[in-house]
Amino acid sequence: MFVPRVLSVKLQQAAQQFPVLFLTGPRQSGKTTLLKQTFPDYRYVNLEDPEMRAWALEQPKDFLQVNSWPVIIDEAQYAPELFSYIQLITDNHQKAGMFLLSGSQNFLLMEKITQSLAGRSAILNLFPLSYTELAGAGIDDETNIMILKGFFPRIYQSIDEVSLFYKSYINTYVERDVRQLANIGNLNDFVRFIKLCAGRTGQLLNLSSLATEAGIAYNTCKSWLSWLSAGFVLQLVQPHYKNFNKKIVKAPKIYFNDTGLLCNLLGINSTETLALHPLRGSIFENLIYIELIKQRMNSAKDSNIWFWRDNHGTEIDFILEEALTLTAIDVKPGMNFHDAYLKNLLLFKKYNPDVGKLFLVYDGQLSREKNDISIINWKRFMAMLYEQVV
Secondary structure, eight states: OOOOOTHHHHHHHHHTTOSEEEEEOOTTSSHHHHHHHHOTTSEEEETTSHHHHHHHHHOHHHHHHHSOSSEEEETGGGOTHHHHHHHHHHHHHOOTTOEEEEESOHHHHHHHIIIIITTTEEEEEOOSOOHHHHHHTTOOOOHHHHHHHOOOGGGGTTOSOHHHHHHHHHHHIIIIIIHHHOOOSOHHHHHHHHHHHHTTBTSBOOHHHHHHHHTSOHHHHHHHHHHHHHTTSEEEEOBOOTTOOSOBOOOOEEEESOHHHHHHHTTOOSHHHHHHOTTHHHHHHHHHHHHHHHHHHHTTOOOOEEEEEBTTSOEEEEEEEETTEEEEEEEEOOSSOOGGGGHHHHHHHHHOTTOOEEEEEESSSOOEEETTEEEEEHHHHHHHHHHHHO
C-alpha cells in the first residue's frame, strides 16, 4: 500500500532552491519511490545497473549529455567521476532542481559533496517509515508488533515473511556495500560483529570490550563501527555535557536505525519472545530514539539528539537541543506508570533549572502532568512532534 512521506514537502522546497539535491538514507527506506513520485517528469537512471555504471565511470561527460537534466541519478556514489561534470553543468546553467542524486552510502556521498558540490547542493535524509506516517495511512499495530516488523516500506507492501526480508537485507548490505567500502577478509566475522553491536543497543560503548569479544583489533573495531554508521545500519549517540559541573560519562551509546533489523540480529522472531527478552527495554528505547531521528530528518533538521548520564549512573535517555533550549526525555518500556519513573528527570532539572520541557515517554495510556513533567504514551508523543513538522 502507498504511504505518503512527510519529507516530500522538504524535497520540493529544496529542489526549488538548489541545483543539486542529495537524498541519502538506509537501503530500502524508499528513496527511489519518493523521488519518482515527487518528481514524475524527471528522467531516471540507476547506477546499480552494471551497464549504466560502467558508462558513467568510463564516459561521464557523454553519460550526462545523454541523460541530461532534469534527472534522477540513483546510487550516485558508484560513479564519483560524474560529480566534477555536474559541478561544471550547474555552474554554467545555474538553475534549481537540475540533478537529484540518491545513495545509501553516506560516507562516499559526503566525501564527493565536499570535494565538488559544496554550496551547490541540499542534503536530505530519508529513513524508513515513521510511526506517524504509518498511522496516517491507517496502520497502527500494538507496540511489540511494530517493533518486531520494523518500518521498512517494503514490509508494508508485499512481504509476508519478515525474518526472510531482514536476512536478505543484511546479506545485501554486506555484499554490496561492505565489500566496496572496507577491506574485510572474512565477511562472516563482520556479520558477527554487527550482531555483537545489536546486543549492546542502548548501552554505553566500550570499544575495548567489543573488540575483544569480536576477536579484532581496537582500531579495526573503530573502523567497522564507522562503516556501519556510514551505511545507515546503526548510530552512535553522544553524551550531552554542556553547562554541567558534575562529572558525566563521555562514551557514546549504540542504537540501530530500525527495530525490525535489530530484533532479527538478536534472533527475536515473535512478539512472545520479544515481550520476555532481557533487552526488551533497550529495544523500546531504540524505538523512541529512531522515531525522534525520523521526526528531525523529516523536518530537514540536524539530529541534535544526545543523552545524559552522570558518574553515579543517573541517566536521561535523550536530550534534544534546539536554539540553546533543552528538552529532556526519559523512556520507560512498561505500560504502568510509577512515581519512581520521574526520579532522574527531577534530578536533571535540579542540575539544569533552565531546561525547557521534561517528558516521561512510556508504553501506557495514561497522560498527565506531574512536577512539571509531561507523562505521555509514546504514540501520542510522536503525533505531537509530527504536528510540529507538517
